[in-house]
Amino acid sequence: MSIESEARSRADFEAGLAALAELLGERFTRNAAIREQHGKAETYHAARTPDAVIFPRSTEEVAAAVAICARHAIPIIAYGAGTSLEGNITAIHGGVCFDMTGMNRIVTVNEADLDCTVEAGVTREELNLHLRDKGLFFPIDPGANATLGGMASTRASGTNAVRYGTMRENVLALKVVTPEGRIITTARRARKSAAGYDLTRLFVGSEGTLGIATEVTLRLYGIPETISAAVCPFESLQGAVDTVVQAIQLGVPMARIELLDDVQIDAVNRWAGTELAVRNTLFFEFHGSEAHVREQVETVRAISADNGGGDFSWASTTEERNRLWKARHQAYYAALNLRPGSTGWSTDVCVPISRLAECIVATKADLAGIAMPAPIVGHVGDGNFHVTFVLDPERPEEFAEARRINARLVERALAMGGTCTGEHGVGLGKIDWLEAEHGEAVELMRRIKRAIDPANIMNPGKILRLPPDPA
Amino acid sequence: MSIESEARSRADFEAGLAALAELLGERFTRNAAIREQHGKAETYHAARTPDAVIFPRSTEEVAAAVAICARHAIPIIAYGAGTSLEGNITAIHGGVCFDMTGMNRIVTVNEADLDCTVEAGVTREELNLHLRDKGLFFPIDPGANATLGGMASTRASGTNAVRYGTMRENVLALKVVTPEGRIITTARRARKSAAGYDLTRLFVGSEGTLGIATEVTLRLYGIPETISAAVCPFESLQGAVDTVVQAIQLGVPMARIELLDDVQIDAVNRWAGTELAVRNTLFFEFHGSEAHVREQVETVRAISADNGGGDFSWASTTEERNRLWKARHQAYYAALNLRPGSTGWSTDVCVPISRLAECIVATKADLAGIAMPAPIVGHVGDGNFHVTFVLDPERPEEFAEARRINARLVERALAMGGTCTGEHGVGLGKIDWLEAEHGEAVELMRRIKRAIDPANIMNPGKILRLPPDPA
Structure with a gap:
């Protein structure tokens, strides 16, 4: 120029x-x-x-x-x-x-239809606080108290996805401002529709690169009659993962099934003052009628015992349950706390569950003997898990090592039919992996981006690299 | 030229x-x-x-x-x-x-991951026959023995969608030939992914206008331990629909809940030789463990009784159940049979369930006294129902009347936050309604079509009208 x-x-x-x-x-x-x-x-x-x-x-x-x-x-x-x-x-x-x-109004709650419309800046905790007295809740829970617009834009999921799906399944419609400044609505409130291209699903996960969502219409669920949560330590990582896979294959409708490895449990104990056995551990939650929950628990307890699981510790009251899930949700901050002043790097592969045990065990082997702490947490019912590298920002060799191990991990996941990102999105960090994962299909994504945002003003340089983005 | x-x-x-x-x-x-x-x-x-x-x-x-x-x-x-x-x-x-x-191979069945990949020409009945011995099934069931490629392309759903979702939720990935003749895969087999734009959901429902799906990767489900089906006649249409709405709002996970109005029941009796009471009737199916099914049945039976429902007739054996659903599935042919030599026209609105009773009752009033038979069947758990106009192909005035009543019906559904098509797709019949439903968002669909198929060779003139399509 x-x-x-x-x-x-x-x-x-x-x-x-x-x-x-x-x-x-x-x-x-x-x-x-x-x-x-x-x-x-x-x-x-x-x-x-x-x-x-x-x-x-x-x-x-x-x-x-x-x-x-x-x-x-x-x-x-x-x-x-x-x-x-x-x-x-x-x-x-x-x-x-x-x-x-500032756009944090709850526009409407349709109790009879089990849906609501909120402005994009409402957080999931604000929404659930508002819904509680109506006996309803919105299940998607990535841990952080993210906004619902943000969650739609990264196609977020988290601990409840194994039962309730991700933002993909739970966004019914979006109000979107297009790159020209026009206002559109992607769909009606009907539960299903075959009316043209699925613009809702196109915008969910597009990370602000195609437009700005200003309102989000969401599916809601009745608060279950019975909620029961438990923690169970395992003799081996393989045993814990096998328990998950077998329960899923049997069709047990668990609401949450989360893995924390021994390193992560240790970090949680230090951070939250819990006294969990320092072992590879599963966190469970069951939703349903009293009888149906009892049935699910019996099935899962039997599978756990067969795979070297110890005793279940139950969180029965709401307070105990909240404490348990708070410990789980703060896993990331607990990890950073292992090393004051550190920077986190969370990997995010997701694989078919038949390959999950193999993928986690191989990853754990890669982590043996590295210089930094690297706990593992996983939404294992979906086949999705995270390694958190706890990096010293002054030591570039640690970043290089994290990069190397993450590359091996993503390649392993792709070879297993998995994805480089289960829920964090592409942003800047997965742009090159997107090409590895989708091949020629990325060219279709580029065409869609160019067609909707020809001037490339919407979050340029994210998801896709288009001129003049740096390589 | x-x-x-x-x-x-x-x-x-x-x-x-x-x-x-x-x-x-x-x-x-x-x-x-x-x-x-x-x-x-x-x-x-x-x-x-x-x-x-x-x-x-x-x-x-x-x-x-x-x-x-x-x-x-x-x-x-x-x-x-x-x-x-x-x-x-x-x-x-x-x-x-x-x-x-001719592309009717079942490519792989991954029992452990509850998924399979089939060529696009495999029909849903062929797939379920293949899966039966493995204890698995694919639930999406539009009635007709459609191919899975065709079902993906119209975003089909049908009787089981209330529990299992539509093709939108159950297609994990597609192999697609693009309009230039390139072969792409829209996604991996992982249960969730945040890796870029959701090409799978873009192609599902695109009716062959963006490419040709040659392979479809689908979610599968374990055949439930217990399946129980029943039929219940109601004193009023309103009572039948209220039963559905209340059961959905209570979160009862019914596998199927279908409405046939009195006209449709009469048609089924004549066609299939059944002896159902000629009343507005619900067909139910419950899936789960024995105890869980019993619990669902008790809840729904109590709701039905409160709304003027009669006795439940149970179909307990597989044969009885198949006979019951065959009668339901042949509703369309049973309707045509009311008038030999007739042509059918099936409407397809879907509304939020809180408006369903009002929508059906108003539609039924529109149908009173018209010249042709017009039975109603509905996937009422989704808010979706069909009027089948049974037309004499020699009488253009009947087509005009069907067109007029359908227009009123679609306008009514749109005013209620509904859609012009719950599951049949746009094809030729809903192109003008698409504009009414989506407004400016249709322009985004046009841009996507032009970006992916600039020469407009893929099923031209369907979903969207682009030059040189006739108006």
């Missing part, structure tokens, strides 16, 4: 920011601290701050702001709770961060 | 057909009877025959044939069992019909 055209383009960019400032008043900011906070990645990815942050309050305001950005070729990054793990919200090309947390 | 360029284009078209004839030998035909059979619509849409029919035997052969068609701008229509209801396979622009029924 010549000096003159660069100056023109810089002036145009500044004119765009000025127009946004006029539109949003004090809900537009270039404050350095706020920009930094919005460019920060949760994990190992380098931070890159946006040029400005805006705090829209309505779909119409988002649409007007997007239209300004489109006119001035300004990159747009939608931002929820900032809990994504693959650099999904880092402003690698600068631009404007749309902080959606 | 000038006479010369038309002649050139005709010569090019013929050259393309000659190349296909060379590729496929005797599996290429221009036989008039075969062409007619492949252009025939099941319902009220006018037939239009393709110029040729081919019978490919492998993905590679499909890819080679598509590449020839792409080179010569020849329209392509993929064809399975020919049971679609909205003119989805009619050759409105001529071209070549790809009859996929």
Whole structure:
């Protein structure tokens, strides 16, 4: 670019920011601290701050702001709770961060239809608090208190997915602002439809690269009559995983079945003050009528015993259950706590469950003798597990080792018919693996991106590499 | 187009057909009877025959044939069992019909992962016959013995969707030949993935307009320990529908819950020789362990009694159950049988279940006093129901009346947050309603179509109207 055209383009960019400032008043900011906070990645990815942050309050305001950005070729990054793990919200090309947390209204709850519509900035905990008195809940639970717009955009899942599915199955419709600033709705509230291309599923998992979701319509579920949770330590990792696989194959409708390896259990004990046996351990939760839960528990207890499982410790009251799942949910922070000042890197493969034991055992062997702590947690009922590398940010050789082990892990998962990312999304961290996983199909994704966002202003450089993204 | 360029284009078209004839030998035909059979619509849409029919035997052969068609701008229509209801396979622009029924191999069954991969021409009955001895089944059941490729392409569902979901939830991956003749796979076998745009869900429901599915990877389920089916007549339509809605809201995991109105029951009795009371009737099926099924039955029986339901007639043996569902599945043919020589027109709205009773009762009022029989059947657990107009093909005034009542019905459903098509797809019959339903979002669908199939050779004129489609 010549000096003159660069100056023109810089002036145009500044004119765009000025127009946004006029539109949003004090809900537009270039404050350095706020920009930094919005460019920060949760994990190992380098931070890159946006040029400005805006705090829209309505779909119409988002649409007007997007239209300004489109006119001035300004990159747009939608931002929820900032809990994504693959650099999904880092402003690698600068631009404007749309902080959606001001859009936190619960629009409607249709109790009779078991669905609700919320603005994109509502968090899952806010929604469940609102639903509790109605006897309903929204099950998808990635651990972090993410926004529902953010969860839709990364196709999040978490501990309950084995029973209730992921955001893919539980988003009924989205209101979306397109890259031109138009407002569309992807579907109606009907439970099923055969009316044209599935735009809802196209936007779920698109990580803000095709548009900004401003409202999310979700499936809800009745709070089960009986909920029962338990923890069970195992003699071997293989035994724990075999228990999961056998229970799934028998069709036991477990609500949650989570693995924490011995290293992770130790980290949880130190962090949360629990006194769990330092063993490879399964966390279970069962939902249903009292009789149906009893039946599920009996089946799973018998399978566990056959595979070297110890006694079940039960969490029967709501408080005990919350304590148990809080310990599980804080696994990531418990891991980082093993090494004060550390940086986390969470891997995310998902494989067919018939290959899960083999995949975890081989990975565990790769981790033997490495320099850093690397606990394993897994949504094993889905075939999905995470190694958390607990890295010293001052030691580049640890990052190199993590990169090497992660590469072996992803290659192993792909060879087993698995995926490089079960739930974290592609962001920056999985772009090259996406090509390895999908091959020529990535070209179709590129065509879709170009067709919907020809100027590449929507979260550019994420999921797909298009010019002028750095290699 | 000038006479010369038309002649050139005709010569090019013929050259393309000659190349296909060379590729496929005797599996290429221009036989008039075969062409007619492949252009025939099941319902009220006018037939239009393709110029040729081919019978490919492998993905590679499909890819080679598509590449020839792409080179010569020849329209392509993929064809399975020919049971679609909205003119989805009619050759409105001529071209070549790809009859996929020769691709009927079951490629793999992964019992441990509860999934399988089949060629697109395998029918659901063939698959279930193959699976039976393994204790597994594939639940999606639209009634007709459709091919799994065809079911994926219309996003089919049917009687079991209330429990098991539709093709949207049960297709894990597709092998697809793109409009350029490339072979891609849309996803891996892992149960969940956040790796880029959801190409699987984009192709499911795309009715052959974006490519041809040659292999389908499907979720399977263990055959339940206990299956129990029953029929219950109701005093009123409202009472029957209220029973469904209340059972769904209580979270009873019914496997099937189907409504047949009094007119449909009468038709079934005449067709199948059954002696059901001529009343608005629910057909139920329950799946689970013996205790869990008993619990479900008790709950539903209590709800039915509260809503004016009569005695449950049980089908306990496999034979009785098969007879019961055969009667349900043949509802469409039973309806046509009310008037020999008639043509059927099946409506397909789906609404949020809180509006279902209101929608069905208002529709029933519209049907009072019309000239033709018009029974109602419904997958009422999903909010989806069909009116079957039984038309005299010689009486255009009946078609006009069906069109008028269908328009009122679709408008009513859209106003209730519903969809114009729950499971039949758009084909030719719902193109205008798609615009009414999705508004500006249809433009996104058009962009996707143009991006993936820029020459518009894949089932042109279906789902979306693009030049040069007739208005």
